[in-house]
Amino acid sequence: MHGGAIAASVETSFTQRHHSRTPTSPASGRTAAEDIVTKIIDVLLQNRDELLTVLTEIATSQAAGDELLRSVRTLAGLPEELLRNSPRRLARLAVFLPSNNLLYSYVLFGVVPSLYTDEVRLRPSARVTRTALAVHEVLGPSLRRLGAGRIVMTPCTQKEFLTDCARSDAVVFTGRPENGAAVAARLPADTLLLSFGSGPNPLVVGPDADPDTACRAVLDARLYNSGQDCLCTDLVLVHRSQVRALIPRLADALAGIRTGDRRDPATRVAPLVYPDAVEDATAFLAAHRGFTIRGGRTDLARRTVEPTLLHLPWREDFHPPEFFSPVVLTMAYDAPGQVTHWLRSAEETARGMYISVFGEPALAGRSRIATSVVCEERITFDVEDGNRPFGGYGPLAGNVRHHGVVTGRPLLLSAETGPPATGAGPRHRTGP
Helix, strand or coil: CCHHHHHHHHHHHHHHHHCCCCCCCHHHHHHHHHHHHHHHHHHHHHCHHHHHHHHCCCCCHHHHHHHHHHHHHHHHCHHHHHHHHCCCCEEEEEEECCCCCHHHHHHHHHHHHHCCEEEEEEECCHHHHHHHHHHHHHHHHHHHHHCCCEEEECCCCHHHHHHHHHCCCEEEEECCHHHHHHHHCCCCCCCEEEEECCCCCCEEECCCCCHHHHHHHHHHHHHHHHHCCCCCCCCEEEEHHHHHHHHHHHHHHHHCCCECCCCCCCCCECCCCCHHHHHHHHHHHHHCHHHEEECCCEECCCCEECCEEEEECCCCCCCCCCCCCCEEEEEEECCHHHHHHHHCCHHHHHCCCEEEEECCHHHCCCCEECCEEEEECCCHHHHCCCCCCECCCCCCCEEEEECCEEEECCECHHHHCCCCCCCCCCEEECCC
């Protein structure tokens, strides 16, 4: 059904750049996409060492390697994604890049849409401008030689970049929801705006979970890149029957976590990139010192947060912050109804993203609970797929805005610029 549309999109892209007037079929269009994607993957792999050196300025070696693999996997799946979604051709796309996952974001929001966009303009986060520019300097020249599309990196203030945004067909914003709302207020009503936020991504350890498996899952979900990722789990909900088995395992495991230089492949927790993440962790740990099981030390000068475990009693009105640090926070629950009721609270409905469920039969077999997408026996990093919509249905976790209507739902740029989809999340009208 989508073959003709994507063939036209790919054909337009390549005829504009190579001046061919030969009509293309769906098969030849896909072949063209596969050909250039293969060459782009080769560029990434040929520059692997240089890219990893750049990325480890702000990411652990483990996270940087994972980022490269996710980038390659996304590119490998791109021809099928374009065929599935049939994105329309865009004249200009403006992107506010995040301050982490710099290579992966460059691929997702720069390289991928360049195949159906005349010009992609990227604004790096002021926190990591030098590193983001270095990624572009490594890849940009080779991508231009391949004819992969015009990708422009524009380090500037948010106010200056809004001028570019106002002239764009679509805008991608990554960051705090309140900043995304401020951007939205400055755009024409017909500009397509995708806002990527974050959520607490709770992980449930139910009565039937294997404690060792659950322990590994918690560490993988919380400590990715020292905890500096919007997919990290900010709260672990532990069934009371599992507390005595899981908490000591987590404490022992955290005591053995390798900390040190982020360039060392064995390092799992390194100094944090952002001083405010250390400040926020310090304040939270001080306010909850009585619940600390292990760790708790921070050093603002060195930007370090010790791998820390806290355990809270059940509090229905507790809503965790986004830590962006290696803080494992657990909270006991007695019945699965408490979890679903908590997820349906106004606070969690607004920011619902993912919920990982291990060994809790009452929560199994569902695609979502309230606005949170259920990951059954998997963590968020297992289900994230660069060729599929990302996130949940909470409008603060991610939303699309068009003609004054804001809808919370999982987001993928090629899908949002393709034919209208069904099954949207909560809708909110903004403006007059």
